[in-house]
Amino acid sequence: MQITSLVTGGAGFIGSHVARHLLALRHQVIILDDLSGGFTSNVPQGAIFIEGSITDTTLINEIFAQHHIDYIYHLAAYAAEGLSHFIRKFNYENNLIGSINLINAAVNNNIKKFIFTSSIAVYGTQELPLKELQKPQPEDPYGIAKYAIEMDLDNAHKMFGLDYIIFRPHNVYGPGQNIGDKYRNVVGIFMNQISKGEPLTIFGDGNQTRAFTYIDDVAPYIAASYAFAKADNQIFNIGADTENTVNDLAKEVGVAMEREVTINHLEQREEVVHAYADHSKFTEIFSPKPATTLAQGLQETAKWVTQHGARESGTFDPIEITKNLPKSWQ
Template sequence: MSNVLVTGGAGFIGSHVADALLQRGHRVTILDDLSGGFRANVPAGAGFVHGDITDSPLVDRLFADARFDYVYHLAAYAAEGLSHFIRRFNYQNNVIGSINLINASINTGVKGFVFTSSIAVYGASPELPMTEATPARPEDPYGIAKYAVEQDLHASRAMFGLDFMIFRPHNVYGPRQ
């Protein structure tokens, strides 16, 4: 049984990830500020911390106390189409908050980090279908923020050995949305 943190676990995708992890017997803690999710989405059996990933002292304490094995980072402010107007907020939440989690993961020996990026990193790519070989060409601050975190994860693996996986969902829908 692994000890797993799910950021954004009160949100649409994160709550389903937490469900799946619990069903597989893992210990799950959810960190969510409830800005885009609902407390009712937190699965029974998961621990819940009401907090913000941009609060680095909180993140550092949580990681030091819990000693997570894995992190599923689904917390984000989905700002596609708005990010031009909320640049500081976008970068603070989507870059600085993510870097807080990456730093804490490195400092506490997390075994694996799963990052939820976005199809926005491709921009208006004319290449269809898109594949992992499609070059990133983010065109707005949201896509730039997501791509910056992807690049930091690559650097973190090279410098510190942090194992990670990135997925880039697009147009997801379903229960708890």
């Protein structure tokens, strides 16, 4: 019997990789994406592509009326965490209200499972490594929206029996990333700057730590999770186990791109300084293969960037709050 999965954000970075893996698992894949951060070139061959937004309830209802959808993979989001302070209305309308539209449709159409890509942004600043049992304390509107969706999914499960799986990935990079987005995804930003012969820009002293995660260590497991009954109604951190400073990342990106790099340190912005997670719960359920090293992942990403070239960085419009906006974003 044909399994049909709806992938929101499927023309974006992580979403397109998840869609590709679902096709390999012989799902019929329907992609809904408004192309605000994705590209039609990312849509894998064999998927049904619908251009539109999760904020469009009429469109969502039409999709469910026309297709018998078994699973929802919800990856659509404007994931510029730092910028979310300055686009609060946009953030909540697109990331939170749009998600609620999908949860409503999931309940009304008896979806088998709702698989949601959240973020470790929900944790905020806490004891490291971050663990699923810690109570989230998000420090920016992006993380607040993600946590609200997590809570709503739990409520929908208790009230209506909607099963879900929540993944909290972090700092994912790899081929297909929108390297032209200057507000998010530091690996892509660095590689785009190198491609354009520009210095690498780092907010603050560069001693912030993150665990940078290659896409192939995330997307296959999100795609296959629908078949893991033990994962139902659970939350999983997913990503790399090894943390690096942003300064170290800059050096590694230079090596992968085979370029000498210079660094321009900008004024420190408001952000969590150290964020990396424990993945023992994910490992116990999903038994993942050995992770890609940072050097290996950056080399594969650099190959793709070299083939496709630099992209121009657009400016988000409209910014809702300009107070305390970093100068490089003005």
